[in-house]
């Protein structure tokens with residue numbers, strides 16, 4: 001089985017993202033692997049541990065994305081590929097087209113696995129758009145893969161949806177997006193760290209993929225900081241739980257929250 | 259000169275930091291209060307490979323260099339000293355000694371399972387009656403056929419009740435003219451008949467760790483477990499300290515960093531006289547000294563680690579790294595409490611634990627006084643390090659990483 005995991009480099013979760021002069025900036029906060037992608041790598045590694053095969057980490061982005069790919073290698077991915085010569089922009093359709101072309105170039109891929117979303121854009125659509133480009137089914141919000149038969153090309157997944165769990169049967173090849181419930185991502189292993197530090201990561205250009213980028217359909221016409229909100233804290237107290245609850249309810253009515 | 263850490267170094271540092279923050283931070287206060295070592299720690303550190311970090315892959319380790327060991331110790335002690343103590347005894351004082359002095363059979367029998375973390379190792383030098391004055395010890399080993407028979411007691415031994423193997427130094431030739439020729443080192447399997455152990459309670463610090471005693475009553479140890487030659491025990495013990503002290507110095511550097519980070523955080527949060535206390539120059543001075551100590555301690559241990567990698571004798575450099583970092587960590591932790599005011603005086607915050615933990619390192623692996631004597635001795639020309647029969651092997655990436 002061949003699994004491709006999509007890896008994205010994003011600002012650290014602790015970074016303070018603000019708008020300055022109409023541009024988004026996170027100062028000198030470090031860039032890290034998108035935390036959701038670590039769950040995707042974990043899922044891919046577990047699936048190959050159970051069913052055999054290899055995991056290829058794929059990133060579309062600037063040179064610095066190597067850092068995120070190396071993290072994926074250190075966790076245990078077998079190979080990594082970077083598609084560069086492409087500047088991240090908010091248009092996920094373009095990214096999806098590049099990703100689909102790279103998956104086709106890799107060839108014989110059974111599964112492409114995404115994290116649920118990336119923490120910078122928070123669009124959560126690139127996976128489905130990639131599936132659409134490939135003409136493969138898109139199985140989103142996957143929390144478990146109870147059954148997978150590579151020869152019969154079938155897969156059963158569980159989706160974590162608001163109403164509960166949904167079991168879906170699909171066919172391979174397919175595109176998955178993974179949620180946290182799948183399992184806590186493993187740390188990089190020491191041997192993995194060494195392998196990653198020595199790994200040569202091939203860089204593909206758009207020319208290598210034989211595609212041209214479609215026109216941008218989404219652009220950010222104006223970016224601004226959200227208005228500052230005045231927050232005040234008040235601790236509601238009473239002599240008994242009932243009194244406290246009643247006092248809280250009164251306040252909430254008064255503030256027209258309820 | 260190259261001050262860059264390699265990608266490998268940075269990767270290991272990040273991984274160990276993540277481990278301590280995710281798995282240790284949530285429980286450390288509770289265990290410290292209970293004076294109990296969390297039972298998951300040793301198996302987990304074994305599973306992650308930390309217990310064999312700088313031992314060659316061919317001997318069951320992870321094949322990283324000595325600098326990596328220092329970085330790991332810094333990360334571990336930035337969380338809690340007890341984690342670093344594990345590395346000091348299991349790796350620095352025991353496993354590295356077998357790597358340096360052991361025969362191939364001893365490496366296969368003892369080092370391999372230790373590096374894999376299947377067996378935990380400790381080091382017994384101190385006795386109820388002697389600490390600094392090593393050559394004055396009274397526990398004995400007497401030859402009996404192909405065996406040695408050990409009697410006596412070792413005290414203040416980290417991991418005494420957890421370890422499977424102990425490297426101990428015993429008096430074997432009390433009549434030797436030079437007191438330094440009286441001792442011999444042995445590897446003891448802790449399940450041997452006649453070995454009993456216990457934990458010491460009521461310690462000031464390293465309360466989430468294990469410190470205890472080992473008593474030997476007619477314990478038979480085969481001659482094959484003798485590390486080095488008869489009468490070489492003192493020199494072996496001192497060479498062990500070159501590695502143990504390195505882990506202590508690197509660890510204390512982590513404790514300074516933790517004190518600094520806690521102080522910076524608090525100085526931003528706490529307000530007095532209408533502004534955050536970080537704005538006061540006297541608070542800034544404390545922070546400035548912590549920064550200075552951290553940077554100096556770090557450079558000192560990294561130099562010692564670099565010398566180990568090169569295979570250059572580093573007794574002097576390791577001693578100064580250990581002395582400086584441990585004294586500075588005690589100072590930094592104390593000032594961190596000061597920055598925290600009354601809150602720092604309570605175990606709601608971590609800094610009081612840092613102070614309690616930091617004090618031990620000023621005592622073990624050579625008290626600060628001993629390091630002062632050593633440094634003065636070198637400067638005055640009274641002290642010189644002669645060559646050893648076996649030196650710690652220089653780091654050779656190919657040899658270390660080869661599967662074999």
Ligand SMILES: Cc1cc2nc3c(=O)[nH]c(=O)nc-3n(C[C@H](O)[C@H](O)[C@H](O)COP(=O)(O)OP(=O)(O)OC[C@H]3O[C@@H](n4cnc5c(N)ncnc54)[C@H](O)[C@@H]3O)c2cc1C
Nearest residue numbers: 381382383384388389390414415416618621622623625627
């Ligand atoms: C938490 C902890 C863990 C430990 N773990 C281990 C372990 O795993 N294995 C092990 O073998 N030991 C261990 N030790 C013991 C430690 O190594 C000794 O405590 C240390 O060597 C000092 O010896 P001592 O306590 O007997 O003090 P002493 O040697 O009695 O010293 C008392 C005081 O006298 C001073 N002094 C002694 N000689 C001189 C001198 N010549 N000139 C000037 N001042 C001098 C000392 O600096 C000190 O201030 C541990 C200790 C602690 C606290």
Ligand SMILES: Cc1cc2nc3c(=O)[nH]c(=O)nc-3n(C[C@H](O)[C@H](O)[C@H](O)COP(=O)(O)OP(=O)(O)OC[C@H]3O[C@@H](n4cnc5c(N)ncnc54)[C@H](O)[C@@H]3O)c2cc1C
Nearest residue numbers: 528529530531535538539540541596597598599600601603
């Ligand atoms: C064991 C104990 C018993 C106590 N008992 C009592 C008691 O009986 N009654 C009582 O009222 N209080 C008591 N206290 C509280 C004690 O008086 C306060 O802790 C003390 O006044 C410091 O205040 P703080 O802890 O709020 O620290 P903060 O005032 O928040 O100070 C934090 C840090 O900022 C520094 N700082 C603050 N302002 C400045 C400045 N302008 N310039 C430079 N540095 C500054 C401080 O020196 C300190 O290092 C007790 C405290 C302890 C630990």
